[in-house]
Amino acid sequence: MERDIVVSDEVRKMIEETGQDYRISTACRGSVIVPISIKPPKESDIKIPVGKNTLYVSRVQARYIKKVTMDMMYDDEDLYSCTVFSRY
Structure with a gap:
């Protein structure tokens, strides 16, 4: 499946x-x-x-x-307006 996703x-x-790892996650938008510091990866x-990162x-x-x-990159407004990120 990852072969079907172009970065x-x-x-x-x-x-x-x-130099960070990132995750594509579901958010309100x-x-x-x-960054995985905001939404840690899951086993699944x-x-x-991507270079030395994932x-x-x-x-x-x-x-x-x-x-x-x-255009998929989060911004600060996502952190404050979306309950998915409520702990941040």
């Missing part, structure tokens, strides 16, 4: 430059890319290697995603 060059560059996640994709979201793009 844009911009997302790859961002992950490599930050749909699929979002968040699909793992996509992009984890929720199995739920993997059914709907064809391409990972920067």
